[in-house]
Amino acid sequence: MSYDTLIDDRVVSTTRLSGSSRYSTAVSISKQGFEKSDQVVIARGDSFPDALAGVPYAYKLNAPILLTNGSELPSDTINEIKRLEAKKVTILGGEAAVSTSVERYIKNTLKLSVERIAGTDRFETAVKINEKLTPTKNQAILVYGYNFPDALSIASYAAKNGIPIYLTDKETIPSITFNSIKSYKQTIIVGGTAVITNKVADKVNNPSRIGGKNRYDTAAKIYSSLMSPYNSDHVFFGNGNGFADSLTGSVLAAKYSAPLLLVEKDKLPSETSNVISKEMYYGYILGGEAVITNGLASEIKKQLMEAK
Template identity: 45%
Template sequence: MRKVFSILVVFLLVVTSSPQSLFAAENFERVTSQSQALTYPCAQPGVEYTCSEINEMLTESAIAHGIPPEVAKAVAFRESNWQQWEDKEQTIPTFNKNNDGGIGIMQVTDKSGRFNEESLKNDIQYNIDKGLEILNEKWELGIRGVIPTINDNSRDVIENWYFAVLAYNGVVEKNSPTKKLDGSRNATAYQEEVFKFIEENNGMTLKTLPFTREDFKYDPADEDTALIFNKLHYEVPGPLTKSRQLFSEGDKVYTVVGTNLRTSKDGAGNNPLSSRQVAEILEETVFYDTSLQSPFRHWVRYHIQLQDGRTGYVTSGALEPITSRVSGATRYETAIEISKEGWQDGADTVVLAQAMNFPDALAGAPLAYKYNAPILLTETAKLTDATKKEIERLGADRVIILGSQVAVSKQVEDALVSMNLKEVKRIGGATRFETAQLIANELGSTNGKAIVATGFEFPDALAVAPYAARNAIPILLTNPNYIPESTMQALQGKSTIYAIGGENALNAPVINKLPGTVQQIAGETRYDTAAEIINAFDLGDQQALVATGTGFADALTGAVLAAKKNASLLLVTKDDVRTPIETIIKQRSIHTFTLLGGSDVVNVDNELAELATYSLQ
């Protein structure tokens, strides 16, 4: 849990003209001096709870429940204007807007009696927590295929909560994203209003999601009947909007034009920035206003440092992410952190590979993507303790081991069996080439395509792995000088072959013996080849994962995450972004980067931030 402090910052409240805002304005106790705090009825009987403290409670509770704070606060705002009580004496729980028994700040409806009604009425924190529990239950409907999901369904992306927010109010026709008569946007739908409040009360712009009337089925006679979804997944060009209230120390961010850089915690020294600037988050701690705080101010403040050395405090909505980092102390733990990043809600299947050598795992990304499985790493002789714990956290009931017992021992397999999983399966041949063939068989692709890369180096196969994974294309391995028999067998019936790598990886006789139509994708170095892969397959999408090109582990486990996010995988050295990768970043306007591994492995944050500056011009 992050540390939380409240600070005194004096602001004037600008009241908008929406009905919600007019209602809120009527409840302000106005004062003549601007230096005095305006107050709002955010309080509990016998205990003064300011709006600042409720902002803090909503923020910290949202983080504890794995929900973007912006979403939690906007739902509470839409439900009650952040009010637990209706009357000035604070004795009557907030009015029931929908006549459905809703109680308090989150308007919790408890017809089944699962919650403590008195606590719902009288304990703001309890009401918030139960409301967020319900919101998480609505999120689970997407995982179960009841309501639609968006992109990789990451919990920290605001737009991904669209249908969970819809379900919080009810999966009924009046909440359809489109109007049933003409298919136009339904601006009065509950979730549309919540998302409007996220934008207005945080000073940020969300992505417009691409809905059509044909996505939904309607009952022409009754708008309160259940809304039927004809489409259960949306792929939306990214990047979408990650929460601006979950930054970590060291993250690189962009300030928006006109950002006020406050020079002290009490809000003094208002200094508008005339241009966008790169900054670094100095601490994970967030700060809350205690003066003029209202339900209209959903943001928090971060302590930042600009590139010119100036430091100050900036509102969260005025910061846009450039770099974030996913890392652990070891390659095992980095793989686990990647798993937590991409599979926050768990996974049925885990793909397990040996951590210290790459051959058997090179072809694994497409298979892992097929089963929506993270790739975790283990020692050869025993199941790594941290990896075992992550399998348990994921709730997986199947583990697929890549490689023979030489790569991943029988002891590891026995340890997995002892975990009472439904299935422990090994895919391993006598050689790396046979293992790749067996993985291709398990993948079962019927698109007539295959990728061929050297089995003696890792960069080429891993750079292409996100594209191969998303498109169900098997990765087959070869000797640089000849094609092994197992690989030739796997290539039978393939009409399109992508040969990855130049002469040092695949020489001319190998290329000439490949069946079907062959497209060679190669550059002079591994970094050139990685850039050519992005060009050849038209990848980029404004976001990328970044891994070292001199070690395989982080790129291997990150490849499936890149595929889930529809992002490129960029290879760099520890301290340098090579020229071909720089060029790709500029050409593709890539400006959001997730670094895989610690700064001892990938330390190019500043260079990526400079390149993002170029991309956003």
């Protein structure tokens, strides 16, 4: 659903991209950004680790990220793969995340080629995904591997600029991660010292940290420090307490060169409100009313208008 208002001969709009579930929301996002796509990336819809590093790779493939549960491909996802006329599916994560039955269905019933990118854990999976990238800068991004907000906040920027996203623990950097990330001359660390300590930062080359007092502030600081002055009139809003809609929305945000800002279900945090700017005309609400209420969607529209 879209709500439009004309200001200074330009339309200010908010569009909700949603479905009855996270799986169908991913489909709505895919339909917004892709008429057809030879490739599709599949990630587990109820578990985030394997998908955290996947957005830059999906963007490189010009492919949407669609979601599955562990053992069965949802009908909404199946129908979207068919609509896209995809020829190949890339599964992110091992068999514990996405079962072989899903892989067999794609191969045998949908008659598509399948590639699975997986490591022994979330850290190695991220490394293996990043090996598929062709970085455009001698730069890497390091995020905390046991939570999702920081990775999602920077995903569209990383994707648009071809920068790999690596995962780390709080106090130590896994050897598999270190051995790969050390080849980059500069590392952007996302999140404060409460999620990634200076002990980890000291291990990587030329670290610079973007961190706020909370997840909303970190997302706002990513926009302010990396994506401003604004080169897009689009902006995406995702619930900071859930990963699925923002994960699938990040690929679309990258296509629009747009930031993804975080909100609560029914509240616009001041950190987010403060970076809404006059250049933002087209707002996208990721998820249904159970994720971001209509009241908050109206408040976002009001803020976009008042910024002009």
